[in-house]
Amino acid sequence: MTAQADIGVVGLAVMGRNLVLNMDDHGVVVSVFNRTTSKVDEFIAGEAAGTAIIGTHSLPELVASLQTPRRVLLMVKAGPAVDALIETLLDLLDPEDIIIDGGNSLYTDTIRRAAHVEAAGMAYIGTGISGGEEGARYGPSIMPAGTAAAWPHVQSIFQGIAAVVDDVPCCDWIGADGAGHYVKTVHNGIEYGDMQVLAEAYDVMHRGLGLDHKRMGEVFASWDEGPLDSYLVEITADVMNKSDEDGSPLLEKILDRAGQKGTGKWTVISSMELGQPTTLVAEAVYARVLSSMLDERVAASAVLEGPPPTITDPVEEVLADLHDAMYASKIVSYAQGFMLLGAAAAEHDWDIDFASVSSMWRGGCIIRSRFLGELMDVFAADRELTSILRSDFFSSAVDQAQAGWRRTIARATAAGIPIPAYSSALSFFDGYRSSRGSANLIQAQRDYFGAHTYERVDRPRGEFFHTDWV
């Protein structure tokens, strides 16, 4: 086999196949391998027919097909498969060669693997790839990190296949070791939040206002014209308009049990570990968990009563307020997500550029939106900004949306419609903007039962007091 390929891809499930076809479209010579080698032959004879893609039937053959420095992209199931492939590749590759993991790996695994591969003299890149099958095929958002010296060797391939917004590819170097997979994880957490915010709007419109699906589709489509303009709002409008075979809305035939694969949960676990109040994403994960307890909910619904879920205020007013509740909640969610990224960057010594991350999320990925362009501008104008809630743009946006946000929560709460994302976001906002809250009572209680001591408002910080409370 002559060493002619620019990159080797291991794993021909749909994401792997689509990335390979995307690279081929952009003039990259790709060789491929899959554990079940019949899939290599099927791919070469099928989707890849007529392309320059090279099929191989073993890892040594794949490695022999690559130009140096060799680039091997793993697109296999996250977990032990990645470790096993790395071990095999370390025996086959030379120093300076590059192993890239493009799967949805846990960032702590990526930190460990990067150190392991670098210790063997080779380069390691862990990259988030977002956009689903369609994104992989025609332009994903790509979030690579790891051995910095390897970036120039993959930059043109990755940026060449990524989505492009305003002539800027949705791919740039994120930082060291696990930073790329971490950023992808937080992206997915934020995606959980964006989806929950939309699900709550649907519930308020459907059960609260009794709107039909055509009307709801029109409302979502109109929101897609304003500050909420995004892929998820757009597809939600499409979902409203989709009929089942009998002509009734398909949405109402779907069981309300949400699945999850773990990146939302990882975001929340990390937020707990880093002491960050990523409350909206947490509520979105918990809402999916509660939804999955369908049998228990059915049993509970037979015994637990609430108010009728009817909102009687004028429809146009309720809808305008609902829009504002969504927008304000979304701002809070992104504020929380970037606070989390900042804390993780500080913890792991990652030099993450928030403007660049926002830019990469503008296209290709599921959370792509107009909003992310505004976020990019805000971070570009102030590189030290820790919370977007303190930026002029978003503080005034929240200010304008605030009254409608509060009214939406009041109406939904009175009608017994759960709105955990809107209400947790508002509670965070009200806590965040309070220079004095209620934790003085928590400290008094802790000192009372456990002599945990407290600081005083009339004494310097760092001086601790204990009271004999009884």
Ligand code: 2AM
């Ligand atoms: P397969 O087709 O042989 O199952 C998604 O599951 C992709 O990961 C598939 O290409 C699958 O290969 C691959 N994969 C899963 N576990 C693997 C392993 N232990 N070694 C190599 N490839 C693996």
